[in-house]
Amino acid sequence: MNVRLACIDHGHAPEQAAMLAEIRERSGREPLGVVKTLLYRPEVFGGPFSEELDDVMRGPSDWSPGERELFAGFASSLNQCLF
Numbered sequence: 001m002n003v004r005l006a007c008i009d010h011g012h013a014p015e016q017a018a019m020l021a022e023i024r025e026r027s028g029r030e031p032l033g034v035v036k037t038l039l040y041r042p043e044v045f046g047g048p049f050s051e052e053l054d055d056v057m058r059g060p061s062d063w064s065p066g067e068r069e070l071f072a073g074f075a076s077s078l079n080q081c082l083f
Helices: 006-010 014-027 033-039 046-058 065-078
Strands: none
Touching: 006 033, 014 033, 033 046, 046 065
16 A cells, blocks of 8 residues: 655656656666655755764664664564565
8 A cells, every 4th residue: 555645756846856767767667765755845854854864874873784774674564664
């Protein structure tokens, strides 16, 4: 079941739409939903979220980056979210 808003698939500003088109052209695949989400209104969500995520996943911690990735993947599967 896909509950993502349609604007995430079709509502990007021209600059972000061009980036998604380039990803499609170079990879031959549809960009991942997380990429589309980060590029949708990046000034509100993409930039601040990406900065915080980078700090959480790569900043100081007792857990290694690999352990944090594993934990994120496990939490995503519990939430029935493709990671």
